[in-house]
Amino acid sequence: MARSLNVLQKSLTMSAGSLMVFFTLLAYGQASSYRNISGLSNSSITLEASFISPNVIEVMWYHKTTDVSEVLLAKVQNGRLSDKLSDRYMEEDGGRTLKIPNVSKNDSGVYKAEAALLDGTILPPVLYNVTVYDPVPIPDVKHQVKRIGDQYNVTLQCSVPSNRSDISYTWKYRRGDKEYQNLNDTGGTIWMMVPVNQLDMEIMCTAHNPADQKNISTRIQDGEEEVPKRNHEISAGIIAFLAVMVVVAVTVALIWTLKKRISNRRGQGNQSNENENLSSPVQDTGTQESTFIEISLGKTKYKPKEDAEENWSQPF
Template sequence: MPLPYSGVVFHLCLIVFACTHVSGGEDVPVILNGLINQSIPMSLSGGPSGPVQLVFWIFKTNPLVTYTNNQLNVIDEKFKGRLELLDDGRVLKIGHLRLEDSGLYTGTITLTNNTNYKKSYNLSVYEPVPTPTFGSVKTKITDDGCNATLQCLVPTNKSSLSYTWKYRHGDSEYQLYNNSGDTIQITLTNNSWDREFMCIVHNPADQKNISVKDICLDNDTKNKRVPNGTRNLRTYKYLGLIVLALIIPLAFLGLYLIMKRKRRKAGTPDVMEDKNREPQYIQVTTFQPNADTQEWNNALYDSSPRQKPKAVTVYATLEHPLETKR
C-alpha cells in the first residue's frame, strides 16, 4: 500500500541520512545475469548482524524501494508488484524480469545501532537462447578423408550470443574444438569418421546445444562415402583374395603332378595300368592225344569206352614283367 506524501518524505530523509553515514560496504558490484520472466535475488549478506532499522535500494540513480518496521514501500512504479524483501529485509527479490531491468542496483542496510552496510549488483537481463539447428552440411570426399563445413543457426539476433564447439569419439568425453564462430571447417581422416560435433549457443544466462555425427555418411544410403583412392584400394584387395584362392588349388595340383612324375622316373610301377592290360597268347598248338596216354585219357575221355578222344588246343599265356608307365 503506498505511503502518504509525508511518509515518502520521511523515507527519503532516512535514505539521505543513511547515504551520508555509510560505515562499510563493497565498492565493486557483483555481476548478475538473469532471464526474461524469471526472478533473481540480491542479498545484503556480508555486513554486520543485528536488528534491522532501515533497508533501501537504488536502481541506477533512482530510489527503488524502502523497508522499515516490516513495511515495504516500492517507489519506482515500473517495479510495482514485482519486488519482495525477504529475511527481515536483507534479501531483495525481483520477479518477472524485463530487459529494461538491466542496470546497477545498490542496497544499503541500517541496523538499530546505526551501523550501515552497502552492497551493489550489476544485473544484465537476457532473452532465453533459442534451440539451434544445423545448416546444410557441406562435405567433400578426398583420398585423405573428408572435408566438411558445419554452420550453427539460431533464429534471433546474433549480437548477444556466443558459440562453442566440442567434439568426441564414441562415448568419450567432449573436448573443446578450437573455434568460437557459428561456422567451422573440419577435416576427418579415414579413422575418425565417427567423430561427433556439438555446437553450444549461449549467452551469460542461458545456453542450448545441438550435436551431429556421421558427417561423412551419404544421407540417402547411410553408407560411408569412401574416397576414390580408398575404394580402388579395397577393389584391389578383393581381386587379390580371388587370385589367391585360385592359385592355391593350382599349386597343390602342380605339386601332385610333379611328385607323380618323380615316382615314375624312380621306377615305381603303375599297377592299375598293368592290371588293365589284355593278356597276350603264344604257342598255340592243336594235337590228337594218344589213346595209351593215361594222363590224357583221364582228362579227355569220357567214362564210356566207346567215346573217342577229341582234339585239344593248348594256349600258353605270355606273362610280361611289370613295367613302369612312361
Template sequence: MTEHIIETVTILLAVTSIISEGKPDIPLPVHGIITQSVDLSLPVTPEGSGLEIYWTYQTSILAVYTNNRLKIINDKFMKRLETPDNGATLRINNLRKEDGGIYTVTISDTDGKVYETSYNLTVYDPVPSPVIQTEVMEDTTDRCNVTLHCSVPSITSDLSYTWKYRQGGSEYHLYNNGSTIQISLRNDSRDTEYLCIVHNPADQKNVSYTVQHICPHLVTSSQSKGGKRHHYDLLAILVLLVPLIALLFLIMKKRKSEKRKEEQLQEPKEEPKELQYATPQFQRSEGQRAEPEDKEIEQNGAIVYSTLVHHAV
C-alpha cells in the same frame, strides 16, 4: 495521500544522508533472462530488529525493508519484488528488458554501521535452440571434408558460439570458437561427436552432430574394417584354444585309462575248478564179459575216464 508523500520524502532524505557518507563499491555484474527472476543478495547477513535496508534503482528510491516488512516505492516494480531469507535477498520477478541498470543497497544496523553495495543488472533474451547445417566440400573413399555452420532461427544479439568434440564416450574437448568450423573426417572418426554451444551471459543452448549424419560411407567402411578385425580376433582365439582343448582331451583320456586299470586290480580272481574222477562201472551182457576200455565220458560237468574191455565167450 499526504501521509504517503511525507513518508516517501522522509525515506528519500534518510537514504540520501546515508549514501553521502561514502561512495559505493564497483557495481557487481548480474545477469537475468526476460520473464524469469533474479536475486540481488546482500553483502552481509542482516541481524537485529532495528535493521534498515534501502534499495535504489538508478537515481530513484526502489524499496525499503524495515521491521521485517518490504515497502515498494517505485510503481514500476509493484507486485514484482519480494525479500526471501528475512530480507537478505531482493528478488525481482518477471524481468523486463528495461529493468536493466544500477541497483544499490544500503544497510544500516543498530550499531550505526553502514554497508553499501551496487549491482549492474543486464537482462537478456533467452537463447533460441540452435541448428547445424552441413556442407560437404570433398568426399572420397577414405576422407570427408565438411563445413559445419551453427545458427539460431531468430535474430538475437549478444550471442557467442563455442564448438566442442568428443570421441566415443570420452569427455568433451574445446575445438574452436565461432559459428562455422571446417573438419576433415577419416575412417577412424566415425565415433566423433561435434557439439555447438550458443550462449549469452545469462543462458545457453546446444546441439550436437555426429559423423553418421555427415559421411555415412565412412561409417560403413569403418564398420567393414571392424568386421575384419573381429574376424582376425576370432582366428587368434581359436589358434590358442585348439591346443588347449587337445591337451585337456589327452589328460582326461589318461585319467580314464588309469581309473580302468585301478578297477581291474581291485576285481577278485576266480579259482580254477577241480577235476572230478568217477569210478568205472562195468556192465555184463549175456554171453559176454565186459571189461573197461579207455573212453572219455562226461558226467555232471566232470571228465570221467573209464576203460572197457570186451572178451569173446
C-alpha cells in the same frame, strides 16, 4: 568479410554496454565491487545483500539504469517494510534479500543495497549489475565434407533463426558412446581436418548467452563427401532442359488437337449445306389438275386434260 564485420559489431556493442555500466558504477563510487547477475525474460531474479553485522536497523534498495536517475524500490526499518515502490518487489530476511518476478529487459541496470546500523553508521553499499536476456532459440547445424588426399575437410555451421549479438557458440564432439570432448574452436562456423578412417563422429553445437542455452547434434559419417559443384550445375542444367522440352511438347500437342477439332467442325458444316441444296423441290398441292410428263423406261406419255379428251372423241 561479413563474418568479421558481425564479430566487430558484436564486440563494439558489448564494449559500449560495458562502458555504460562502468560509468554508472563509477557514479556510485564502487566501480570495483559489483556483482554480475544474469536474468532470463519472464523468470525471477534474487538479489542478496549479506550484511555481516547483526545490528542492521535499516536497509534500502535502489535501481539505477543508464538513462534515468536513482529510484528507491524498498525501505525496511527494524525488520518491517516502511516504503515500497511497487508490490512487484518482494523483500525477505529483514530486507537483506530482494526478489523481482517476471523480469523483462527494462529491469536491466544497476541495483544498490544500503544498510544503516543501530549507531547510525552507514555500511558500504552492495552493487549488482543486472542484465536480462531473451531465451535462446533452438539452433540449426549444417555440415559439408570434402576429401583432400587422405583427409576430410569438414565445415560446420551453427546458427539461430534471429541474428542476435548476445549469442555465442561452443562445440563438442564424440565417437561412439564415449564422452563429449571440447573443441577449441568457437563461433558460428568452424573447420576441421579429419583423417579418412576417423570421420564417423557426432558433433554438438551449443548456442548460449549468460542466462540460457540450447544445443543440437549432427552426425558425420563416411560416404558424405561433397559432390563437386560442377556436377550439381550439370545436373541442374539437364533437368531444366528436360522440363522445357516437356512444356514445348505439351503445348504442340494441345495446338494440334485444337486445330483438328476446328477442321472437323468446318467439314460437317459444308456437308450439311450440300445436302440442303440437293433436296427435291416442293410440289404444288393445289386442287387444279395440270398436265405432266411421266418418264418411264425411256417412253413419254402425254395426258391431256379431260375437256380435251372429250373434244377429240366427238365427230365433225
